[in-house]
Amino acid sequence: MSEDPHYQQLLEDYRKLQLRVTRFSATEQELINTRDRLDSELLLYKRLHEFNLQALTLSSQESFFRFTTEYIVDLFEVEVGLIMFSRNVTGEILFFKEGNIALTQEQEGLMNEWGKRFLAMMNEHGEKRTVVLYNQDFSKGLDRPSTVELGICYKDTDPDGLHSICLAGIVTKANAPLYAIQPDRIRTIFSVFAQQVIAISQNRRKTEELRKINSELDNFVYSVSHDLRSPLLSVKGILSLVFDLQQIEPEAEQYLRMAETSINRLDGIIQEILTYSRNSRMEVQPEWLNVEEMAEEVYEDIRFSTESQVRFIKDIQTDSLIYSDHARVNVLLRNIIGNAVKYRNKKIKDQFVKFRLFSEDQQLVMEVSDNGEGIPADRIDKIFDMFYRGTKNSTGTGLGLYIVKEIIIKMNGHIHVDSSEGEGTTFTIRLPILNPKV
Amino acid sequence: MRLYMLIDDVDVFNKVHGKVISLADPDASVTCFLSSVEALNYLKEAIRQQETPDFIFLDINMPEINGFELLDQLKELYPAETDALQVYMLTSSLDERDVLRSEGYAAIKGYYSKPLTKDIIQSLIE
DSSP states (O other), X not given: OTTOHHHHHHHHHHHHHHHHSOOOOHHXXXXXXXXXXXXXXXXXXXXXXXXXXXXXXXXXXXXHHHHHHHHHHHHHOOEEEEEEEEEOTTSOEEEEEOOOOXXXXXXXXXXXXXXXXXXXXXXXXXXXHHHHHHXXXXXXXXXXXXXXXXXEEEEXXXXXXXXXXXXXXXXXOXXXXXXXXXXXXXXXXXXXXXXXXXXXXXXXXXHHHHHHHHHHHHHHHHHHHHHHHHHHHXXXXXXXXXXXXXXXXXXXXXXXXXXXXXXXXXXXXXXXXXXXXXXXXXXXXXXXXXXXXXXXXXXXXXXXXXXXXXEEEEEEOSOSEEEEEHHHHHHHHHHHHHHHHHTOOTTSSSOEEEEEEEEETTEEEEEEEEOSSOOOGGGTTTTTSTTOOSOTTOOSOSOHHHHHHHHHHHTTOEEEEEEETTTEEEEEEEEEOOOOOO | OEEEEEEOSOHHHHHHHHHHHHHHOTTEEEEEESOHHHHHHHHHHHHHTTXXXXXXXXXXXXXXXXXXXXXXXXXXXXXXXXXXXXXXXXXXXXXXXXXXXXXXXXXXXXXXXXXXXXXXXXXXXX
């Protein structure tokens, strides 16, 4: 009997199978061990047949999933991430692929219990270890789930990586025979999935178009501002040469100074339009910055250009290293501290600007107070309006505080002003404390 | 004698800046270039002859090749010599990206907004 090549082949198949298939029952094992040819052969045939049937179903389902996934990737150019794992009958994972998974709670609701457990494991242990752990979980006999589980998620290739959506579907339930898988069910899962992919990819296309327009506009504003500025600056240079001449008629100098003022004003407007346009189109880009140093630099620059004697007082009550948008915070300080210096009370001796920094209720508070001219009560509501200038002595463009307000809105912050004419003004800026992504 | 090199496609700037330099530095010898490509060729030759200018004022936005491209092309041929140059960007650009980009060049020793002033020249000579 042992020489029978046919039986040898069968045994070999069985041994291969045994590596992968669940244990035989004690009676079955005994049957095989006794090598009663007829019974044992029949049993092995039966087992092999079952196994083959399962493997066939398994592989057909698997290729269906693979096909669908690849098809969707090709068709919609969407990066598809997978939590895709199929198992043989012993619960070993045969095929596994991890995707980039970030789910909202709502999307997690689409996953079954095992998908969630798997995801939690993956977050905690990483891909390779998870497979091991998951298999161990099975061997402990925890309500023995499916023989095939396939999950799928896709990540929108938005550069910000903000939209990741996942749909994980379970194909077979615990103890259900593999050939009971309903192809219709899988198709339903995938048609829902495909619809979502279509919707997302359409959205993405629109977002991309918008991004393109934005970037074109950015380049346009950039080159226009550059082209507008360039001749202005050349006139400025020429004027500086004129003022340097040994002989210049006082009246002529007066007119040319007026021309210089106008040029500076026009240049200021161009610069502010650029700042405004940047703020409205660019996302907040937080980074680590030292706000104390920044305020000091801003103050020094302004003091230098206005040749003022204003004192700068610092009161730093929190870590001055903050995580925020460098360019925007700089514009805020430049405007608020700049105004404090510009509208100082020239009639008094000890002019000061006080910069206070503290945190309160999860917010960073920057307070700039001065003992300057102050703002008349009837004008205080208008100071943040576009092109509004509160004083006839204003050399500004009327855009500064408007831009400040727009920046505050963009940064989800808040600004408050207290002022009394002749006594001084206090601007209080509150910005949410951001946490850098780890 | 200090050698100054001005590279700007706008003639008025070269004239104004040249005048500012000669007012601020009596020992100045100024060479102006309207074409960035010609300026590049001049610098190649200057490096070969080991007679590089003391100060180079370079505009960013220019036809043919811009200021950064000029430095890139020069550095490809003469890396060490290019880094050792005293280049000062002189521009009417308000774009932060240009400032950031400048920081990546060892050759660029400063970044100024137009127009050039006597104060700048005096601080450089000191």
